[in-house]
Amino acid sequence: MFGLGAPLWLLALAVLPLVRWLHRWQAPLAELDTGAGFLWRDGEAQRPGAAAERPPDPAWRLRALIAALVILALAEPMWSRAERTVTVWVDDSLSMLTTEHGQSRLALGLDRLATTLNEGQTGLVTLRSLTDPTAALAADAPGALSPESWRRETGTPVSPPPPALMDSSSAHWLLGDGADSRIAGWAETAPIERMILTGEATDNAAVSRLAVRRHPADPRRLRVLVAASNRSRSRATRRLILESDGEPVENRPIELPPGGQISFRFEIPAGTGRLAARIEPGDVLAADDVLAVSLDDVRPVPVRVDPACPAELGRALRQHPGLAPQESAPALQIVCGRPPVAGIPAVILHSGPTERIAAAPTWAPGDEAAGAPRLREAWLATTGWPDEAAGRGYETVLQAGDEPLIRRASRPFPIVESVIDMSARSLVRQPEYALLVDTLAALALGRSPLDPVIVGERSPGESDIAPLAMPPVHGPSAPASAARASLTPALIAAALLLLVLDLLRTVLAARRIGRA
Amino acid sequence: MAQQAHRLTTAAGIDEARLRRFARLAIPFLAGGVSEGIGPRSARDRPGPGMEFLDLRPYAPGEDVRHIDWRQTARRGRTLVRRYRDESAADWVLALDGSASMALGRKWPMTRELSLGLGYALLQAGHRVSLLIFAGRVRARLAAGRGPRQFAALVRELDAWQPPVRGGGSAPGACAAYMRRSGRLFLVSDFLREDAMAPDLRQLRAGVASGEALQVLARGEIAAAPGGTVRLRDVEGGETRDLVLSPEETAAAESRLARHTARVSRVAARVGLRFSACRDDEDWERVLLRHLGL
Numbered sequence: 117m118f119g120l121g122a123p124l125w126l127l128a129l130a131v132l133p134l135v136r137w138l139h140r141w142q143a144p145l146a147e148l149d150t151g152a153g154f155l156w157r158d159g160e161a162q163r164p165g166a167a168a169e170r171p172p173d174p175a176w177r178l179r180a181l182i183a184a185l186v187i188l189a190l191a192e193p194m195w196s197r198a199e200r201t202v203t204v205w206v207d208d209s210l211s212m213l214t215t216e217h218g219q220s221r222l223a224l225g226l227d228r229l230a231t232t233l234n235e236g237q238t239g240l241v242t243l244r245s246l247t248d249p250t251a252a253l254a255a256d257a258p259g260a261l262s263p264e265s266w267r268r269e270t271g272t273p274v275s276p277p278p279p280a281l282m283d284s285s286s287a288h289w290l291l292g293d294g295a296d297s298r299i300a301g302w303a304e305t306a307p308i309e310r311m312i313l314t315g316e317a318t319d320n321a322a323v324s325r326l327a328v329r330r331h332p333a334d335p336r337r338l339r340v341l342v343a344a345s346n347r348s349r350s351r352a353t354r355r356l357i358l359e360s361d362g363e364p365v366e367n368r369p370i371e372l373p374p375g376g377q378i379s380f381r382f383e384i385p386a387g388t389g390r391l392a393a394r395i396e397p398g399d400v401l402a403a404d405d406v407l408a409v410s411l412d413d414v415r416p417v418p419v420r421v422d423p424a425c426p427a428e429l430g431r432a433l434r435q436h437p438g439l440a441p442q443e444s445a446p447a448l449q450i451v452c453g454r455p456p457v458a459g460i461p462a463v464i465l466h467s468g469p470t471e472r473i474a475a476a477p478t479w480a481p482g483d484e485a486a487g488a489p490r491l492r493e494a495w496l497a498t499t500g501w502p503d504e505a506a507g508r509g510y511e512t513v514l515q516a517g518d519e520p521l522i523r524r525a526s527r528p529f530p531i532v533e534s535v536i537d538m539s540a541r542s543l544v545r546q547p548e549y550a551l552l553v554d555t556l557a558a559l560a561l562g563r564s565p566l567d568p569v570i571v572g573e574r575s576p577g578e579s580d581i582a583p584l585a586m587p588p589v590h591g592p593s594a595p596a597s598a599a600r601a602s603l604t605p606a607l608i609a610a611a612l613l614l615l616v617l618d619l620l621r622t623v624l625a626a627r628r629i630g631r632a
Numbered sequence: 633m634a635q636q637a638h639r640l641t642t643a644a645g646i647d648e649a650r651l652r653r654f655a656r657l658a659i660p661f662l663a664g665g666v667s668e669g670i671g672p673r674s675a676r677d678r679p680g681p682g683m684e685f686l687d688l689r690p691y692a693p694g695e696d697v698r699h700i701d702w703r704q705t706a707r708r709g710r711t712l713v714r715r716y717r718d719e720s721a722a723d724w725v726l727a728l729d730g731s732a733s734m735a736l737g738r739k740w741p742m743t744r745e746l747s748l749g750l751g752y753a754l755l756q757a758g759h760r761v762s763l764l765i766f767a768g769r770v771r772a773r774l775a776a777g778r779g780p781r782q783f784a785a786l787v788r789e790l791d792a793w794q795p796p797v798r799g800g801g802s803a804p805g806a807c808a809a810y811m812r813r814s815g816r817l818f819l820v821s822d823f824l825r826e827d828a829m830a831p832d833l834r835q836l837r838a839g840v841a842s843g844e845a846l847q848v849l850a851r852g853e854i855a856a857a858p859g860g861t862v863r864l865r866d867v868e869g870g871e872t873r874d875l876v877l878s879p880e881e882t883a884a885a886e887s888r889l890a891r892h893t894a895r896v897s898r899v900a901a902r903v904g905l906r907f908s909a910c911r912d913d914e915d916w917e918r919v920l921l922r923h924l925g926l
Contacts, residue, residue, distance in 0.1 A: 151824045155889055
């Protein structure tokens with residue numbers, strides 16, 4: 117492949133016409149005296165005295181060629197043979213955020229990669245993430261070698277790239293810290309030609325899990341579980357701090373055995389925003405010293421209930437620990453006879469003349485497994501489906517024989533419709549009635565509001581920062597640089613040769629004129 | 633004359649022995665202005681412009697048609713001219729082209745050597761010799777004379793003249809005013825004029841009893857191609873011409889020069905001048921002997 121080191125010099129080729137133009141102004145011609153000018157009258161005579169209009173000295177072509185060769189030489193032409201591309205697999209896992217020597221392992225590795233690329237002459241270099249192998253950045257793309265382009269705030273587990281991306285025509289390098297056993301195992305068999313490894317620190321403690329749920333007996337309190345792990349070889353002493361909406365609600369000393377994980381349970385007042393668990397003092401990997409979750413899903417879901425709905429339904433809703441009937445800012449609406457407000461998940465309960473169902477009701481397979489109540493046909497009475505409800509792309513959730521009883525649609529917003537008579541005494545008296553109401557709400561919300569558990573966690577392996585022994589590289593240890601041959605010496609030699617020829621020709625011509 | 637001639641020839645850089653040898657060979661053929669190439673004769677039997685019939689010989693182009701013997705021509709079936717015994721010494725005019733074109737190469741030194749050799753022989757034979765050097769006009773003149781004193785004057789005149797480097801022209805017709813009807817002309821020039829000097833030759837020939845014309849050309853009359861564009865300057869007319877001199881162009885000019893020489897030869901024959909050509913690097917003695925038919 118042909119390339120130029122300084123292609124801007126090619127712009128100088130534009131001056132070549134100047135060489136021809138300058139050769140119009142030739143030195144005064146050698147004069148030959150003759151006693152018989154008429155003998156030359158029929159020759160290739162030009163108009164005498166018209167030096168400025170003479171055609172340019174034919175030597176201009178040779179001299180323009182010499183100038184062109186020199187310009188091309190200045191442009192540093194190179195011919196590269198068998199140029200290969202390089203794929204750099206970047207371990208951008210959490211451990212690469214470990215701070216050492218004042219900068220993260222990722223930043224240090226990218227610096228070394230940049231130095232390597234500058235020293236060696238490589239072809240196209242592509243950087244790929246081991247947390248997202250499909251994402252690629254060209255090395256010469258803006259910011260490709262900046263840690264900010266790769267940093268992951270929450271640790272995404274790394275995984276070996278799929279074989280389809282291990283192109284054999286490309287050289288593969290690995291940039292990482294060797295702390296992940298999966299990557300170390302992959303590197304043993306992968307055709308890695310070069311490894312850029314950073315990382316020395318081994319001790320790290322982390323908050324590995326934070327789980328929150330409502331207190332089953334007191335909806336104003338929360339139960340919290342915090343798991344802290346010590347990925348070091350020595351015991352670690354920290355303070356575990358819980359912050360709810362930015363305010364500390366717990367602060368206790370903890371002691372973590374080497375390589376162990378300990379869980380701590382708390383009961384705290386229910387906050388409204390964010391709950392964070394932190395261990396202090398921080399260590400070399402500060403990113404895993406804290407875990408935070410949003411408490412939005414723990415709060416009871418505000419539900420607007422159509423006044424036309426059965427009173428039994430209202431009572432069931434009020435008893436539900438995860439639903440809070442209110443008029444303003446509802447996250448769920450239950451309507452009985454009136455159209456729902458667009459954009460808010462809705463449960464539509466149709467009303468009208470009822471009749472007993474003739475077959476046993478059956479749930480769609482997934483919904484029964486999700487905890488839907490087992491209903492008997494004797495409990496249920498149904499109304500008819502209104503005509504306008506047809507054609508919305510409904511999915512039947514509960515049916516009796518061929519007759520759907522509950523169905524749902526996800527567009528334009530989640531809608532669950534039911535023809536079950538929610539005021540039927542045979543149903544209201546059953547304990548399954550409350551579960552049916554919860555199921556309807558869960559179908560509309562996409563989750564059960566009954567006992568949500570919010571979990572934030574990271575795998576213990578993510579907090580492993582101790583570099584493992586990496587296997588030797590495969591293939592050539594030299595960078596996959598293309599063997600490039602500079603064409604500059606050849607061009608200079610050709611220009612010098614032509615220059616010598618031009619000089620010889622000029623000298624010989626002068627001698628001939630002198631003799632003549 | 634021998635001692636004085638020795639001094640002069642030595643001063644002129646000419647070997648007197650060669651002059652004497654040439655004179656001995658040439659004198660028999662210079663008496664009448666025509667020669668047959670049949671070997672030396674006695675002075676009594678020299679053909680010339682006399683009244684006494686000598687013999688008949690075949691007509692040669694350039695000869696005076698008045699000398700054709702029509703009777704014998706009709707009888708023998710070929711054109712014959714009558715020759716008469718040379719009865720007296722003649723007046724010879726050496727008309728030399730001293731123009732700028734004669735300064736090129738060795739044309740002028742060659743002309744000088746030819747003139748000295750011919751003059752020596754003529755003076756040895758007792759003829760009167762005068763000298764005219766012309767360019768655009770007559771630039772130097774030596775009145776007719778005899779003997780070693782005239783030869784000395786001839787040497788001085790020739791040594792005193794150097795053709796100009798530039799300018800002037802070649803007009804041998806300017807010498808016509810100095811011709812005598814009974815005189816004989818020996819014209820040396822390069823004849824490098826586009827009209828082959830035909831009007832001048834016609835004019836000169838009309839003023840003399842007989843004439844000779846010798847063309848001297850330089851060996852490098854047509855310059856070797858220097859491989860580029862040159863400015864060619866006509867040393868007489870001053871005309872310049874920028875030429876891309878190629879071997880083909882040089883060859884074409886050589887060809888044109890050969891055609892020009894042939895044309896001069898035809899003109900000389902037409903007006904009655906014996907004509908020959910030489911190059912400036914030839915030996916003068918050989919040239920003169922060749923011209924005289926020896």
